[in-house]
Amino acid sequence: MAALVAGGLVAGCGTTTMGQAADLAAVHGGHQDQDQQGQPIDMVKTTEADWRAVALALGRPGKLSADGTVYRVGFSRTDLKVTSHGVRIKPGFALGSYAAFARYADGSTMVMGDLVVTEPELPKVTDALQRRGIAQTAVHKHLLAQEPDVWWSHLHAVGRDPVAIARAVRAVLDQTATPAPAAPSSPPPINLDTSALEAAMGARGSNDGGIYKFSFARKETIASHGRVISAAMGVNTALNFQPTGGGKAAINGDLVMTAGEVQKVIQALRAGGIDIVELHQHALDDEPRLFYMHFWANADAVRLARALRAAVDASAVKPV
Structure with a gap:
């Protein structure tokens, strides 16, 4: 498995060398990259074909944004039966993980995402993120009075190889019981005005x-x-x-x-x-x-x- 850093990739296999530790620190340390004019680097437009290998590595397809800049893959926690204040929470309401990928003018790829995890899964997810050089940028809840307790863990990484990033995200996701995607279907009607x-x-x-x-x-x-x-x-x-x-x-x-x-x-x-x-x-x-x-x-x-x-x-x- 490849460990990700702000400027590229270093080899990693579950243990961290001193050199790898420095690279991992760069992910967590807020390293900034900018163009020569000091402006943030722009996204570049892509096609669905550009992300096929990423979808394969993640084990499910995503959806390209209308402007072609962001490829977002969802991981719905349809396996969870969560209630809040007596309301049974539907997966699309508050139980959807995702990873969003974008390519940049300097040739790098960034991923940002949010993983829905149970309380027993959270330590395993945290350790898997750290082993693979993916920054954990927030841990919090979306619901009050929830049963069972569910947490949301945000992630971030930048690297030169989007497939390596996707494999690392998949390895983290595999620490959870997130199910395989269901076949697409028409949404039920909304019983609201x-x-x-x-x-x-x-x-x-x-x-x-x-x-x-x-x-x-x-x-x-x-x-x-x-x-x-x-x-x-x-x-x-x-x-x-x-x-x-x-x-x-x-x-x-x-x-x-x-x-x-x-x-x-x-x-x-x-x-x-x-x-x-x-x-x-x-x-x-x-x-x-x-x-x-x-x-x-x-x-x-x-x-x-x-x-x-x-x-x-x-x-x-x-x-x-």
Whole structure:
């Protein structure tokens, strides 16, 4: 297995030499790469064919973003039966792992991702990330009063060989009971007034496996490790509505904010009767520094959408 570093790859097989330790430290130490003008390095456009070997290494296909810059592979935890405040959580609502790959003008590939892991799996996942030189950039929860306890572990790596990166991610994923992907199927209908939700949010939503979702991107350019990162890499506000009957929905997701926006977002959420779950970061060296807010409520869906709109409007984001 190859261990990944910010500028390339070094050989690794579960033990770490002194040279490898220095390279691993570079992953965790926030090493920055930039072009000669000091600007973050841009993503380059790719095709589905460019990522076939990555999909093979991961054991499942992904989806290329509309602009061709990000190849995102999902790992749904359909094996887990999780409840929060008595609501059975659907995989598409809050139990989806992913790894997002992007190629850059300097020939490097970056991966950012988030793995849903059970509490017994978390130490094994942490050790596997460290053995393979993949940075663990956040560990947190998305849900309150959950049974069983589930954690989310963010990952980050940069290297010259995207297939080696994918193999390393697959080795980490294999420390969990994440099942093989299911055959594609049509999503079930949404038992909510989606037109009213869209009107309240001021944005178009989408049906993802029976969950109605909205996504918003930051208005400014975001960089990590001297490279541009986009909403498709997970740098976005993601709002999820899971129908719970009678026009009600459970809501969960992420709100992405700068430091100056955090208190305004909290106030907007609480004014709308929405609970705060977590406040944390996803990356270690993003610029500008970004924070993420997880939230929860289960009430009239349109009323909650209006409350979420106020929180969205308190941050500098735009609909994707």
